[in-house]
Amino acid sequence: MSMMITLPDGSKKQFDAGVTPLEVAKSISQGLAKAALAAKVNGKVVDLATPLNGDAALAILTFDDEDGKHVFWHSSAHIMADAVQHLFPGTKFGIGPAIKEGFYYDFDSEHVFTPEDLLAIEKEMLRIAQSKAEFQRSEVCREDALKTFGNRKEIYKVELIEGLADDAVISTYQVGDFLDLCAGPHIPSSERIKAVKLLSLAGAYWRGSEKNKMLQRIYAITFPKKEMLDDYLFRLEEAKKRDHRKIGAELGLFTIMDEGPGFPFFLPKGMIIRNELENFWREEHGKWGYQEIKTPIMLNQQLWERSGHWDHYKENMYYTTIDEENYCIKPMNCPGGMLVYRTQMHSYRELPIRMSELGLVHRHEMSGVLHGLMRVRCFTQDDAHIFMLPSQIQDEIRGVVQLTDILYKPFGFNYWLEVSTKPEKAMGDDAIWNIATKALCDALDEMGRPYKINEGDGAFYGPKIDFKIEDSLGRIWQCGTIQLDFQMPEKFDLTYVGEDGAKHRPVMIHRALFGSIERFIGIITEHFAGAFPLWISPVQVRVMNITDSQKAYAEAVTEQLKAAGIRAEVDARNEKIGYKIREAQGQKINYMLVVGDKEMAEGTVAVRKRGEGDVGARKVEKLITDLLEEIKNKAY
RNA sequence: GCUGGAGUAGCUCAGUUGGUAGAGCAGCUGAUUCGUAAUCAGCAGGUCGGGGGUUCGAGUCCCCCCUACAGCUCCA
Secondary structure: OEEEEEOOOOOEEEEEOOOOHHHHHHHHOHHHHHHOOEEEEOOEEEOOOOOOOOOEEEEEEOOOOHHHHHHHHHHHHHHHHHHHHHHOOOOEEOOOOEEOOEEEEEEEOOOOOOHHHHHHHHHHHHHHHHOOOEOEEEEEOHHHHHHHHHHOOOHHHHHHHHHOOOOOOEEEEEEOOEEEEOOOOOOOEHHHOOEEEEEEEEEEEHHHOOOOOEEEEEEEEEEOOHHHHHHHHHHHHHHHHOOHHHHHHHOOOEEOOOOOOOOOEEOHHHHHHHHHHHHHHHHHHHHOOEEEOOOOOEEEHHHHHHHOHHHHHHHHOEEEEEOOEEEEEOOOOHHHHHHHHOOOOOEOOOOOEEEEEEEEEEOOOOHHHOEOOOEOOEEEEEEEEEEEOHHHHHHHHHHHHHHHHHHHHHHOOOOEEEEEOOOOOOOOOHHHHHHHHHHHHHHHHHHOOOOEEEOOOOEOOEOEEEEEEEOOOOOEEEEEEEEEEOOHHHHOOOOEEOOOOOEEOOEEEEEEEEEEHHHHHHHHHHHHOOOOOHHHOOOOEEEEEOOHHHHHHHHHHHHHHHHOOOOEEEEOOOOOHHHHHHHHHHOOOOEEEEEOHHHHHHOEEEEEEOOOEEEEEEEHHHHHHHHHHHHHHOOO
16 A cells, blocks of 8 residues: 655655555655654644645645644653652642643652752753653543543543543643653654753642642753754843843833832833823824823722722722722722713714723732733723714724834834733623624724634723734733723713614723833833934933043034934043943943044044944934934834 | 842942951042043942841841832732
8 A cells, every 4th residue: 555645845756555654754854854743644743653644735844834843842841850850759639731941740748849850850850851761642531541641640631531531532641650640642752852941839729729739830841952952042041131020220211119019110211201201192193083082090989880990909909098988099990081071962973983092001910920020019001981973983993003013113113913802700790701802802803903712812891902912031012902881881871962862872892002001111112222222212312532632522413312302411521431331331322422522623423333333424414314314204 | 918038338349157347330539631341549438128036246037017029919
């Protein structure tokens, strides 16, 4: 029996039935066979040792493919478990999956792992890797699986088996002395693992639930080449340098102190970025027909009971009592916005009404989740509530998505959209949720925008579209959000007078585009590694003289720049020019202007541009024109 | 909130078996007047995160808090 295999390059070739992907790879190239980690047969990832029966399209996975890496790291997790089993007998095993970069395994052990243990485990893993341990797959029936893992007191594995569907194929993999419940696939042999690094130790709840026992999770990464590990560690160090918490301190943007955990202080330079962002935001919102309002930071408890926040969000709210009446500090801006809408009667002719607010909200976040500016306890949402006719939903959502694109454009980062559906703890019935969710998806479909669905991740009052951005350490943050809200207009009995003279219920969108000004500043700080585009940069220009004799000229040039509205400062200290340059470079100042006798005589400045170095001398007037142009363009 | 390591000068860190708190950078003062990533010298700077305890004596050992960090869980 023979069959036709479509090879990775698209060509077809005949093979005998039962040939394995590894053998196919060898027939194409020994090099490929050597690098092969797993295979993809008709789109499904399998072991290299899987016999092929019948025609198939075959792809050989190496460490260059995402799927290949995934298999490699998943196999490495088994090796780590084997090592832990050797060093700490009696350890029970949770799960050990591959993640985006590396893998982890969750252990339940009497012994609390120490950093020294990690080194020992690392060593043992390398030993196992070098021993060329092979991965052996077996398929077993449910009873045998339960017996095998039950005898070993592997309570977590037993729980996993019990949770498998009735018709599931149950397979195990043996590598070294370690047997694991696992669907696979795996690399053929541990010898492909040449470099191992255990990265961190952390607690993690079994199955991610707070109610379950906390296991010890070890994060690690492995590579098929030693140099790849060095490269990875170098990249990790580089990423740490971009951390907005570090840059924020170095550049004097913001600070968070013990006196107010989670409540950031904005320093003068951070305030410049903030104000520039807000100016830009106001300008664009003005063009898109928004009217700005400001609602109080604290309103009485009754209001929050009415809005539903009291029932759904109480544990995250701060309260106080004034004149024996209970008040809540707002965790969201919507109820205030509803009250504003109700101050007047509205006609269908007025709709849509777009009401924006840079609203300061406070949320009692759990202490362990705080993270620089990305996750704080008080932040400013660039909020807006849009009240409209049901027939205007699509247009308004489209408008908001377009406005978001405009607001994100001057930063040039990658972002993607996700639609979140009804959560467990929600107000309103399924029917209304379905209509609302469909409206969001329809608007995006119509615009041809791709998006991912997050089941059950919506707000308690409605489904949403989120804009997600990744930070320097690969964490993903939600920035913009567009939430359709059919609940709030109901709760607050909002109405408009229709064409027919009767009262009708408006539909509402609740949206924030930067999301939180604080988080957005954190995101762009990391995105630019502190080297902000000119228009938003706290210090755009620093003028430095070479010797004291040009001090007056340097100061005069600085004043001239400032008068033109450019954020310029002078470094007229009695220091060497190299020293001044070094400092300005560290502060990521966009333009360094050096003035010596030559420039003073000519009425010019020697221009050194951040990232480009010396770009020659320029007349001060010409420079001002150029800078103003660059600021206006918001180039990055 | 939970788990794990951690907190010493503004910053980065050293501090032996418990015995008078140290360095570099930044800061201040002076000298130097210099052409594109660190000029030299001097001075000052700390209730060792906070509170208890053990001890003749605690940065160091024990207990309780607080905070930042990594992760889990939760979220803009």
